[in-house]
Amino acid sequence: MQQQEQTKLSTGISDLSTMNFDISDEQRLILNVVDEACKKIRPIEDNCYLERKLNDKVLPIFNDAHLLGLPVSRNYGDGQGADALTYALALERVGQEGTGVRTFFSGHTSLGQLTLQKWGNDEQKELYLPKTTKGQMIMAFGLTESTAGSDPASLKTNFEEKGNYYYLNGSKAWISNGSIADLHVVFAYPKGKTDSMCAFLVEKDSEGFQAEAIKDKLGLPTSDTGLLYFSDCKIPKENMLGPRGKGLGIAYSALMSGRLSVAAGCVGVAEDCLNEAVRYARERVQHKKKIGKHQLVQREITQISLELETSRLLTYKAALQKARSDADPQNVELRDVADWSIAQAKYCAANASFNAADHAVQVFGANGYSFENRPARHLVDTRVCRIYEGTDQILEQKIAIRLLGNEFESFS
Ligand SMILES: Cc1cc2nc3c(=O)[nH]c(=O)nc-3n(C[C@H](O)[C@H](O)[C@H](O)COP(=O)(O)OP(=O)(O)OC[C@H]3O[C@@H](n4cnc5c(N)ncnc54)[C@H](O)[C@@H]3O)c2cc1C
Structure with missing residues (x-):
């Protein structure tokens, strides 16, 4: 059953029948808390961005909302035990506030805490994890x-x-x-x-x-x-x-969590670009019409929406596969499938967010060229998502190699 969705039906069509994106009441509760925290962060982030200074209020706001241990087990401090899909949905919301805010979150939780939680011994986890969930230690x-x-x-x-x-x-x-x-x-x-x-x-x-x-x-x-x-x-x-000599494996396992968080954050960026482009196209008048009535402007909005939804579905699918792999850590095939899906989601969402920002800047015209408006910020900030945690080129090759076979790997 677990591997069913990775296989093909006899018709050659991929079987995704076990994919369920339903959100439980508990997940909804967490997402509401994330939403409230993000609303508090927005005006502060706006000011910090224009002054080009570190937003040092992100930490206390997330901490007050008990979100700094979102994916960490409830056994440690303020850990919330969010599964991979809930975590991805949360990061999608955080991503709307900007890639800077989301990168802080990813560095601390996905790359830091989850690596410590997966590979640390009991003493290390008890010593450090609770403090990291309460904002006393940032990772x-x-x-x-x-x-x-x-x-x-x-x-x-x-x-x-x-x-x-x-x-x-x-x-x-x-x-x-x-x-x-x-x-x-x-x-x-x-x-x-x-x-x-x-x-x-x-x-x-x-x-x-x-x-x-x-x-x-x-x-x-x-x-x-x-x-x-x-x-x-x-x-x-x-x-x-972790075990002596296994550092490279530890690093690669961390990148799986990290890439999923980048993908989710990029979905949020694309969502914000869509919202901004739609809002602006409904208001701005040129040639005596709302620019949203010009069909070529409509095309910009359609392009954002298509790439947004494609990357969103890939990201949710990858999150579910990661959740399955997390539940059965010894299953190498499940891990490899999750790794592959996450690479696809990260590649697709990173490019979608960059393209979305570019389309939104176009809809805004000259106003899109100002950091006063969010599309310009997204355009420069989300560019890094095609570089960190696996460049576009590394992920393109990773995706192809799983299909071609390991003997086609050109780097190790
Ligand atoms: C803002 C920011 C935050 C970051 N945060 C972290 C962090 O928290 N922790 C951390 O450890 N790192 C972090 N990084 C580093 C990031 O992961 C690396 O930049 C990334 O892995 C690429 O490495 P590089 O920059 O050295 O580029 P290089 O590896 O030198 O690549 C240069 C170019 O060559 C291409 N290339 C390289 N090898 C191949 C190949 N085999 N086939 C085809 N093309 C190839 C690349 O795709 C790229 O286009 C961060 C980077 C940035 C910019």
């Missing part, structure tokens, strides 16, 4: 380096073991929440080796650790992207995360 995920992006296996950060500590040396680049986080998931090789990557939990106050914000970014002015530096950074032995 970040440090995989990328200045010379290792799409190919994380080529990273250079390394560690040595001395007594009861590991000493990390190296640096990380382009880390969401990097300069504001209290707890980082960091990846490094044993010194002198290029295999057996390991993952670590690094507290911001660790000796030999430094972080700084990247200032000259194309977009995301209201959320933090940082550089991390490790100079004989002293980590207690109990802070190795």
